[in-house]
Amino acid sequence: GDRGSVVGIDISDGMLAKARAKAAAAGIKNVEFRKGDAMKLPFEDGTFDMAIAASCLFFMPDMDAAVKEWARVVKPGGKVGLSCFGDACFQPMMDMFEDLVRKTGVALPPNYRPFPWQSLKSPADARKHLEAAGLTPLRLETAQVGYYLESKDELWEFVMGTGMRGSVERLPESTVPAFKEKFLSHIWSIAVESGVWIDVCPVYAVGRRS
Numbered sequence: 001g002d003r004g005s006v007v008g009i010d011i012s013d014g015m016l017a018k019a020r021a022k023a024a025a026a027g028i029k030n031v032e033f034r035k036g037d038a039m040k041l042p043f044e045d046g047t048f049d050m051a052i053a054a055s056c057l058f059f060m061p062d063m064d065a066a067v068k069e070w071a072r073v074v075k076p077g078g079k080v081g082l083s084c085f086g087d088a089c090f091q092p093m094m095d096m097f098e099d100l101v102r103k104t105g106v107a108l109p110p111n112y113r114p115f116p117w118q119s120l121k122s123p124a125d126a127r128k129h130l131e132a133a134g135l136t137p138l139r140l141e142t143a144q145v146g147y148y149l150e151s152k153d154e155l156w157e158f159v160m161g162t163g164m165r166g167s168v169e170r171l172p173e174s175t176v177p178a179f180k181e182k183f184l185s186h187i188w189s190i191a192v193e194s195g196v197w198i199d200v201c202p203v204y205a206v207g208r209r210s
């Protein structure tokens with residue numbers, strides 16, 4: 001509400017610029033954005049009533065340590081909220097995408113993870129990280145949402161705005177146009193009149209600091 005205040009943290013200057021522009025366009029004035037590392041927040045213990053990490057925990061190099069850090073800056077009795085993606089999220093497109101990437105013949109590292117969110121995909125996974133940080137789980141639930149991408153241009157924009165972008169960037173630059181054309185044609189084969197359905201299965205988890 002208009003009486004509260006929010007501080008947003010991101011390590012990317014580009015993402016911070018987008019956030020500031022969106023807040024300004026919406027006329028929101030009680031939000032401050034700062035550059036910072038989510039693994040080492042620039043705040044004293046117990047600064048906030050709540051910390052929220054939306055669809056980002058799975059990018060952290062040590063997820064337990066990250067949640068502990070977020071819990072550290074929350075007041076006793078405060079909450080930490082997380083969201084991630086369920087096992088069926090973005091399917092069957094994800095499997096089709098990974099299959100095409102592997103067929104390019106590009107050398108991939110042994111621990112290659114085209115979709116980082118697959119390491120955190122259930123309420124049980126979220127509970128584990130909350131409890132490891134000393135938080136008491138209050139809410140663990142899933143939802144079923146989604147939307148249609150109405151054109152191939154929207155589909156490629158989706159690819160380059162998600163974790164799939166990292167796989168595309170591993171391809172030799174000269175092969176990207178051909179890969180893009182093949183991928184879009186392949187995925188569009190499952191399109192219906194409204195376009196390609198993007199199935200999103202978020203997991204929500206909230207824990208309280210004792």
